[in-house]
Amino acid sequence: MERPFVFINSAMSADGKISSFLRQQVRISGPEDMGRVGLLRAESDAVMVGVGTVLADDPGLRVKSPDHRGMRSKLGKPEDPLRVVVDSQGKTPPSAKVLGDGCILAVSRAAPEERLRLLGDRCEVVAFGEERVDLPELLSFLYKRGVRRLMVEGGATLNWSLVEGGLVDEISTYIGPIIIGGARAPTLVDGPGFSGGYPELELSAAEALDGGVLLRWRLLR
Numbered sequence: 001m002e003r004p005f006v007f008i009n010s011a012m013s014a015d016g017k018i019s020s021f022l023r024q025q026v027r028i029s030g031p032e033d034m035g036r037v038g039l040l041r042a043e044s045d046a047v048m049v050g051v052g053t054v055l056a057d058d059p060g061l062r063v064k065s066p067d068h069r070g071m072r073s074k075l076g077k078p079e080d081p082l083r084v085v086v087d088s089q090g091k092t093p094p095s096a097k098v099l100g101d102g103c104i105l106a107v108s109r110a111a112p113e114e115r116l117r118l119l120g121d122r123c124e125v126v127a128f129g130e131e132r133v134d135l136p137e138l139l140s141f142l143y144k145r146g147v148r149r150l151m152v153e154g155g156a157t158l159n160w161s162l163v164e165g166g167l168v169d170e171i172s173t174y175i176g177p178i179i180i181g182g183a184r185a186p187t188l189v190d191g192p193g194f195s196g197g198y199p200e201l202e203l204s205a206a207e208a209l210d211g212g213v214l215l216r217w218r219l220l221r
């Protein structure tokens, strides 16, 4: 199956949490890391999140950093990369900031008709899989739409499914100088977890940033 190069970018606390036990957004990154995120978005063909992240954070997923805004249009590309939401049941609120032109809502064939009608006015809605979004099918669809570089910005459940499916090439984690704590607070990769055959990583870069550290890992097959 042909698919884009897939990388996860995430910010986590020193204790490995990506948000609090309330599942509310926590600002972990400082200005330098946020600028780096802006550049990563500008350099990607698409940015993808799970619906849990949309419900928790209401992200826009556009290129916001002043240094990188306008970078894509100089290359004849749309101002922002494609925005993709993985949302099996079509639970994204129609008022979500991520919606609008350039947004693809990936649903399953089990998504209720009335949700699809409502959301179909706000973005392109495409079904993959029966009960749950079939991620290999979605990635193959994105590849056919010209997406070669896909940035995944969480959350914990989507990260798990992609890692478990062997669909991730690289992971960048910014580890910020903060402790969030909480056994129920989401971590970089949640889901049921592995009990063997743990995916192995190779460290490709490490850099001090914003009082924390940025790590880049390559997934080994």
Ligand SMILES: NC(=O)C1=CN([C@@H]2O[C@H](COP(=O)(O)OP(=O)(O)OC[C@H]3O[C@@H](n4cnc5c(N)ncnc54)[C@H](O)[C@@H]3O)[C@@H](O)[C@H]2O)C=CC1
Pocket (backbone or CB within 6 Å): 009, 010, 011, 012, 017, 018, 019, 020, 022, 023, 024, 025, 026, 028, 049, 050, 051, 052, 053, 054, 056, 057, 086, 087, 088, 089, 132, 133, 134, 135, 153, 154, 155, 156, 157, 158, 159, 161, 162, 186, 190
């Ligand atoms: N610090 C950071 O860098 C980031 C933190 N977050 C935090 O993560 C939390 C959200 O994470 P989660 O609740 O885990 O939600 P999520 O964003 O991972 O979305 C998961 C949902 O996506 C849907 N889905 C459909 N098909 C799926 C598939 N094949 N595999 C997996 N999911 C599929 C399901 O409804 C599932 O519940 C929030 O608290 C948010 O603040 C999110 C992104 C980045």
Ligand SMILES: Nc1nc(O)c(N)c(N[C@@H]2O[C@H](COP(=O)(O)O)[C@@H](O)[C@H]2O)n1
Pocket (backbone or CB within 6 Å): 009, 010, 011, 025, 026, 027, 028, 029, 033, 034, 037, 049, 053, 057, 058, 059, 060, 061, 062, 064, 153, 154
């Ligand atoms: N890189 C990074 N650092 C943090 O501290 C964060 N909390 C996040 N969260 C991610 O950024 C999304 C917000 O996007 P917009 O700025 O609204 O476009 C949020 O949904 C998480 O995916 N990231």
